[in-house]
Amino acid sequence: MSGALVIAEPDADEAVAAVLRKLAVVWTGFEARLEAVPLIRKLTRGRFELADYHAFLVQLRQQVKDGALWMSRAASNIDEQHLELRSILMRHAVAEHRDFRLLDADYVASGGARQAIENGEKNLGSEALSAWMFHKASQANPFGLLGAMFIIEGLGSIKAGEWGRRVCERLDLPTTAARFLLYHGENDAGHMEEFQAMLRLVLPDAATAAAIVRCAEVTARLYTLQIEEIAA
């Protein structure tokens, strides 16, 4: 093995670790901010009502539906040097692009009218979040979006399950009325390794590292705004 390779490998490792460290800090700031959002406080403090859950599902639907779309757009803007990352994003988009139907089903199972969630509109925060995602995805090699994925996947693996259990407990609903939240809580845990592999495809590169962290910060703030804007 050449000397250059021996030096290069720890660099990549260190670059991935450094980005993960910064992302973890962004995540904890985000999570702390979420704790203070009125809707989440209602959920964790026991005054959460069915109307709150329905409003929450309507907004989640906007973001989940758009998620697969911006991911597809991002994939279409990734060059030939990063085909592997393009493939991963496309597979991801395919796997998730029908997930919003699960939200519709939860809405109906918890007593809502299907038409109401299908006709739901983005709130101010959802508009901003969605516009931001499509804006980033439209740029060449939009690797910063990995930071957005970290935030959104983190919500799935860390918060969704807990929120789902609390919704059922507070509203006395069967688990079949919170499948989207409970399903993500159970299935997103393995995504961390996949995420590290994706980082490895674009790092080390100082500008990319900074773009990933910045995108995570903005996404976290806009995601919070989306939940803040849900009347509670």
Place this chain on the structure above:
Amino acid sequence: MDPLSPVYITGCGAFLPGQPIDNEIMEDHIGRVGGAPSVFGRRALRWNGIARRHYALTPEGRWLHSNASMSAEAVLRALEAAGLGRADLDCLAAATTQGDLLVPGHASAVHGELGGGALELASFQSVCASALMAAKYAWMAVRTGEANCAAACAGEFSSRWFRPEFYEGGALIDTKGRLAMAADFLRFTLSDGAGAVVMESRPRPKGLSLRVQWIDMVSLAGRFDPCMWAGASEQGRAERDGGWSRRGPLAAHAEGAIALQQDFNLLKAVIRAWIGVYLDKVDAGRIDPRAVDHLLCHYSARSLREEIVGLLEATHAMIPEERWFTTLTETGNVGSASIWIMLEALVRSGRVQPGQRILCIVPESGRAMVGFMMLEAVEAVR
């Protein structure tokens, strides 16, 4: 040149009351709520990995000590270890979760037990991190020349709150006579004792001293509700009129608002917040994990530690486990006193060599706070 004085820990003291109490007899020692074994007790002991602890009361409920007397004993032992006496002390910063009296402060009670002439005093009341709040006061007092010899002590007498009569007749006990997990878990986790350090502007003339490089306290209370608390019901803990004194002691007892409780759901988020603060310090270069020779991390349960290792490894922020030092299994979780009990045991073990760095981390679930203290071992050059 730094106009401020360097500060050295020149003595550590620990005090653990009575005989070690092992897991088989601990529940009978503090008393069975409703006369029946706890539903959660065994599970709690598996989680926290504690095998032995000490109590300042007998199985009959007789007090062997007070919080203040244990704290004073720890201060005297720290002075003794530093080669000093009570008369050398001119500043005392005392920490605890709950003092013996509601009023006045814990430091006054400790000074009362110590006796002797005038002292500067400072009382710090919080959960575990209060130990480092007091340490920071003592450090700053010596650093600025306000004190020549300052002691920081921390004491806990948790078991007195864990007697069955403390819960009976209140809302924390359900119709089947079982105590709520939020309160019961802590009965199997916390125990009694005290610890102290003595700080001076010069190292000991002989042997090792620990130079205090820095102490950082970070509170995230602006984002989180109380996570471990006493003095309010679960619902009332973050309300402006939720405190026990709003409705008076009898009504507060009836609604389960007096006992110590822990919110386990919130704890998970608080743990991640602590890790975030630590990672931020690593990222900023304040902490270099490779340059830490001994890590003293106060954690309330062994299971919590296992949960975070994966993330720390992925972010290259892990301090290898062979550098971790703890006395949790043998001395139990003594809240604010734990960090001093651990430090005293580490120094006594003879493992610390001149030039080595010791990082103390004290996360506190009270309302999302974490304290850090970096020490460097030095040997006096005569």
